[in-house]
Amino acid sequence: xxxxxxxxxxxxxxxxxxxxxxxxxxxxxxxxxxxxxxxxxxxxxxxxxxxxxxxxxxxxxxxxxxxxxxxxxxxxxxxxxxxxxxxxxxxxxxxxxxxxxxxxxxxxxxxxxxxxxxxxxxxxxxxxxxxxxxxxxxxxxxxxxxxxxxxxxxxxxxxxxxxxxxxxxxxxxxxxxxxxxxxxxxxxxxxxxxxxxxxxxxxxxxxxxxxxxxxxxxxxxxxxxxxxxxxxxxxxxxxxxxxxxxxxxxxxxxxxxxxxxxxxxxxxxxxxxxxxxxxxxxxxxxxxxxxxxxxxxxxxxxxxxxxxxxxxxxxxxxxxxxxxxxxxxxxxxxxxxxxxxxxxxxxxxxxxxxxxxxxxxxxxxxxxxxxxxxxxxxxxxxxxxxxxxxxxxxxxxxxxxxxxxxxxxxxxxxxxxxxxxxxxxxxxxxxxxxxxxxxxxxxxxxxxxxxxxxxxxxxxxx
RNA sequence: GGCGCGGUGGCAGAGUGGUCAUGCAGCGGACUGCAACUCCGCGUACGCCGGUUCGAUUCCGACCCGCGCCUCCA
Numbered sequence: 001x002x003x004x005x006x007x008x009x010x011x012x013x014x015x016x017x018x019x020x021x022x023x024x025x026x027x028x029x030x031x032x033x034x035x036x037x038x039x040x041x042x043x044x045x046x047x048x049x050x051x052x053x054x055x056x057x058x059x060x061x062x063x064x065x066x067x068x069x070x071x072x073x074x075x076x077x078x079x080x081x082x083x084x085x086x087x088x089x090x091x092x093x094x095x096x097x098x099x100x101x102x103x104x105x106x107x108x109x110x111x112x113x114x115x116x117x118x119x120x121x122x123x124x125x126x127x128x129x130x131x132x133x134x135x136x137x138x139x140x141x142x143x144x145x146x147x148x149x150x151x152x153x154x155x156x157x158x159x160x161x162x163x164x165x166x167x168x169x170x171x172x173x174x175x176x177x178x179x180x181x182x183x184x185x186x187x188x189x190x191x192x193x194x195x196x197x198x199x200x201x202x203x204x205x206x207x208x209x210x211x212x213x214x215x216x217x218x219x220x221x222x223x224x225x226x227x228x229x230x231x232x233x234x235x236x237x238x239x240x241x242x243x244x245x246x247x248x249x250x251x252x253x254x255x256x257x258x259x260x261x262x263x264x265x266x267x268x269x270x271x272x273x274x275x276x277x278x279x280x281x282x283x284x285x286x287x288x289x290x291x292x293x294x295x296x297x298x299x300x301x302x303x304x305x306x307x308x309x310x311x312x313x314x315x316x317x318x319x320x321x322x323x324x325x326x327x328x329x330x331x332x333x334x335x336x337x338x339x340x341x342x343x344x345x346x347x348x349x350x351x352x353x354x355x356x357x358x359x360x361x362x363x364x365x366x367x368x369x370x371x372x373x374x375x376x377x378x379x380x381x382x383x384x385x386x387x388x389x390x391x392x393x394x395x396x397x398x399x400x401x402x403x404x405x406x407x408x409x410x411x412x413x414x415x416x417x418x419x420x421x422x423x424x425x426x427x428x429x430x431x432x433x434x435x436x437x438x439x440x441x442x443x444x445x446x447x448x449x450x451x452x453x454x455x456x457x458x459x460x461x462x
Numbered sequence: 463g464g465c466g467c468g469g470u471g472g473c474a475g476a477g478u479g480g481u482c483a484u485g486c487a488g489c490g491g492a493c494u495g496c497a498a499c500u501c502c503g504c505g506u507a508c509g510c511c512g513g514u515u516c517g518a519u520u521c522c523g524a525c526c527c528g529c530g531c532c533u534c535c536a
Contacts (some may be wrong), residue, residue, distance in 0.1 A: 008480055010466085027536095028536075029536090031534095031535085031536095037536085038536095039535085040536050041536090042536070043534085043536045071534095072534085073534075073535095097481075111530075153465095156465075156466085156531075156532080157464095157465050157466065158464080158465065158531090159464080159465085159531070162463090162464050162465080162532080163464095165464090170536075176504095196466070205534090210497095213532075226536065227535080228530070228531080228536070229530085229531075229534090229536060230535085230536065231466095231530095232465095232531060232532065233531095233532090233533085234535095256536095257536070258467090258530090259529085259530065259536085260536085261529080261530095264528080264529075265529090266499095266529080266530070266532095266534090266535090267535085269512090269534080269535050269536095270533090270534065270535055271535090274535095275473025295474080295475070295485085296474085296475060296476090297475085297476075299467090300467090300468085300475090301467085301468080301529070301530080303474090307473080307474090307486095308473090308474065310486090311473080311474065311486050311487090312474090312485090312486095314485080314486060315474090315484090315486065316487050318485075318486095319498070321500085322500095346476085350475070352477090353476095354475060354476050354483095354484085355476050355477075355483075355484085357475095357476090357482090357484075357485080358475095358476070358483055358484035358485080360484095361484055361485065362483095362484080365501090367463095368499095368500055368501070369500090369501065371500085372493090372500065372501055373501090399481050405504045428495080431495080433495055433496070436495090436496095437495095437496075437497085440497080440498090444498095449498070449499090450497095450498070450499095451495075451498065451499050451500095452497090452498075452499075453500080458499095
């Protein structure tokens with residue numbers, strides 16, 4: 001039985017899918033005008049773990065994550081670059097897929113793009129106008145009438161009168177109420193646009209998610225997720241549009257990831273304090289970045305720092321070290337263990353990855369102990385369990401030697417290193433310890449660390 | 463100002479009404495030719511003040527501090 005914290009009800013609830021055995025989930029994806037940063041990675045990884053875990057628990061998960069490929073920022077950036085906006089968005093989508101792959105994020109079941117759903121968007125807007133939840137303003141814009149939806153504010157716990165009183169909502173003449181938001185934006189002369197009953201224009205941001213999610217998953221679906229800054233207004237507006245258009249509950253469970261922070265401030269585009277995934281991957285292995293993200297609860301805030309990433313790396317190394325030199329069995333050959341049960345118990349409780357990782361470490365400790373005391377068969381079994389639980393978190397699927405040796409640093413080839421290790425072994429055999437240590441020191445200078453064990457000497461790049 | 467989240471050992475980070483997170487760093491021991499890795503052991507953490515309770519870090523209330531949203535942002 002899985003429990004999930006639901007932003008809508010502000011408590012953990014036992015998850016019950018609409019259709020037994022099936023999960024329909026929608027996550028707000030990227031607006032593709034720039035490279036993804038670590039905040040995006042957080043959401044990507046968090047819902048990747050949710051998907052992997054639920055599938056492992058036997059659910060048939062349909063995971064839809066959209067791409068916003070038309071919006072003001074995209075058009076502005078394309079103009080700055082003097083390129084067609086589709087070239088910009090294609091490039092950024094390719095880059096996003098590369099980043100995802102490196103981070104071990106599985107592809108979603110579907111990845112709808114706003115520009116492919118213009119007809120659905122227009123149809124939904126029409127429905128809203130017909131039912132008086134929306135109105136065409138004189139200037140070609142179409143707005144949603146917030147006051148026409150009784151439940152407005154139920155997700156973000158905001159009161160409409162507070163919003164209306166707030167000075168930060170700009171008064172726009174075409175709007176009937178300052179809290180109303182655009183469903184359709186009229187296009188200027190040269191801008192990218194699509195024809196519509198209200199003239200040429202393009203969709204507003206919120207409506208595209210309503211149109212795509214209901215089209216792909218139905219009027220009501222199980223889980224809707226996204227980053228913390230989408231809660232308001234984006235998700236609140238999605239609820240308003242969708243529930244007014246369909247007459248049904250939009251989403252049962254709302255999930256929101258925690259923010260990534262830098263120096264106690266939220267990492268964000270507007271503050272300019274963001275680190276892109278690709279620049280972080282220049283310095284840290286992708287799995288270390290993933291491990292760092294998975295090491296804390298998906299809802300909590302996480303501080304990005306070099307120290308924290310480096311520490312995550314050392315922690316992950318411990319796990320891989322335990323796997324080194326033991327070939328796991330087929331997972332099916334090892335029955336469920338106490339560790340499996342503990343792992344599932346923790347993950348069932350709102351995807352407690354940080355807790356689940358402690359099980360991984362317990363397993364590593366078992367493996368090391370078994371090997372040290374010569375219980376090879378037990379070590380093999382524990383290794384099998386460690387790898388299969390790791391997979392649920394998207395971790396520990398590399399060949400351990402590859403993990404330790406694939407580091408980009410260092411000039412020496414694997415052959416050079418092996419030769420030096422052999423030379424050192426010969427020196428040790430001849431009791432020439434000074435010579436042996438000289439070789440070891442030379443390797444350390446090249447960033448290569450030697451690990452001696454009863455089975456022989458292995459190496460890694462540090 | 464409104465709404466929401468959080469303050470755990472040197473650091474990171476789970477969790478619980480009454481033995482245990484876990485990792486990193488540190489210390490002592492084992493292993494080693496010496497190291498590294500590994501193993502064993504160690505350090506009386508739960509913001510502050512009241513309350514409930516036989517007992518609270520965990521429940522309740524007040525306070526202090528931090529963060530997020532209220533405008534585009536994952």
